[in-house]
Amino acid sequence: MGQITLAGNPPVAVVLRRSARARRLSLRISQLDGRVTLTLPQKVPEAEGLAFLRSKEIWLRGHLAGVSGPVAVGPGARVPVEGVMHEIRGGSGRQVRQADGVLLVPGPEERMAARLKGWLRTRARDRLAEASDRYSARLGRDYSRLTLRDTRSRWGSCTHDGGLMYSWRLILGHPEVLDYVAAHEVAHLRHMDHSPAFWRQVEALYGDWRSPRKWLKEHGAELHRYRFD
Structure with a gap:
């Protein structure tokens, strides 16, 4: 190279x-x-x-000319949470607080990115667990575990033994996109491929999946602009 x-x-x-x-x-x-x-x-x-x-x-x-650069997460930066942009500001207390387009992050400035990342991962796990539970109940098949990663190559995956993996950065995007990815991976509990039967199953679980799938293809890379390290 x-x-x-x-x-x-x-x-x-x-x-x-x-x-x-x-x-x-x-x-x-x-x-x-x-x-x-x-x-x-x-x-x-x-x-x-x-x-x-x-x-x-x-x-x-x-x-x-149209490529946006990376965003270093810190005071004054703006990051999306469930598709809505928020400004990061210093806060008091022990917990991150969300209010009126602002994220109030307590603690020293050098720890703000790590603390906010932890808060986002917890929120992502809650939302993805709720969506996965809902769709797996509708499907009639349980998953074995749920893990979060920061993958760039895929937004989710399903193993042969029923393990679901998701990118925690889905919490930055619109809620319907997160829901679609959860339905997509849960559908793999029945169809471990992308056959017509699989897509019919996704539609039965989620509904019309084409719009959120298109959004991920066109805008998903933007969710990786935000640097928490």
């Missing part, structure tokens, strides 16, 4: 990546931090890759 700089105003750093599995040249822009990666199949000369990159420069710069 190497790196080059595409000259211009501003210059653009591009990561060059070789892939034995790639069948064609591809250019990708990370929605998390705006990093640009040019992937080349093993036998494609680097010069051909650079020519491909230059041919895509107008497209590349246009998309980079």
Whole structure:
């Protein structure tokens, strides 16, 4: 893996990546931090890759202009909770409090991000447990456990022994999106695939799942902008 700089105003750093599995040249822009990666199949000369990159420069710069940067969580920052933006402010007492578009986070400033993350994870667990219980009761099948992670590749998963895993960042999005993901994973308790029968089961549990699924595809990466470390 190497790196080059595409000259211009501003210059653009591009990561060059070789892939034995790639069948064609591809250019990708990370929605998390705006990093640009040019992937080349093993036998494609680097010069051909650079020519491909230059041919895509107008497209590349246009998309980079629309990529939002990361948000460091701290005083004055704004983060979403169940789809509603809140401003972070210092608070008193021992618990995070939510009121009128504000999150009041007690304790020293350097601990605010960690404390708020803990509060969000607890809220996510409560909401996801409630939704999973509701849908599994409707399905007539129990799940074995529920775990939360901070995954970037998927919003949820279901194991063969009935374990449900969710990204805690679902609590940042709209409630209907969290509910859809819960219904999706609970449906896997009966269908461990994405067959037509599986999607019929999701619809029977949740209703029309297309809108929240589309939202996740188009906007889900934005939930990873918020940095709690």
